[in-house]
Amino acid sequence: MVISQYRTKLTREIQDGEKNPSRNMWNGKPYRTVRQKELARDSAERCNDGAYRSSAPVSWHPAPRA
Numbered sequence: 001m002v003i004s005q006y007r008t009k010l011t012r013e014i015q016d017g018e019k020n021p022s023r024n025m026w027n028g029k030p031y032r033t034v035r036q037k038e039l040a041r042d043s044a045e046r047c048n049d050g051a052y053r054s055s056a057p058v059s060w061h062p063a064p065r066a
Helices: 009-015 034-043
Strands: none
16 A cells, blocks of 8 residues: 555544544535524525525634634
C-alpha cells in the first residue's frame, strides 16, 4: 500500500486506527438541521426546470478563528 504525502489529518488518524479521529468542521459551508429540512420540504416549489427549490433558512458551519 502506497501512503500519500498529501493525506489530511483525518485520513491519517483513520488509517492509523485512532479511536476518535478529529473532524474539522470549520469549512464554512451551509447545512440544514432536521427541522430546517422538514421546513424546506414543506415550502419547496417546483421550478420550470423540474427541480424543487426552497428559500428555507440554513445554518452555517463557523469560520475558523484567527
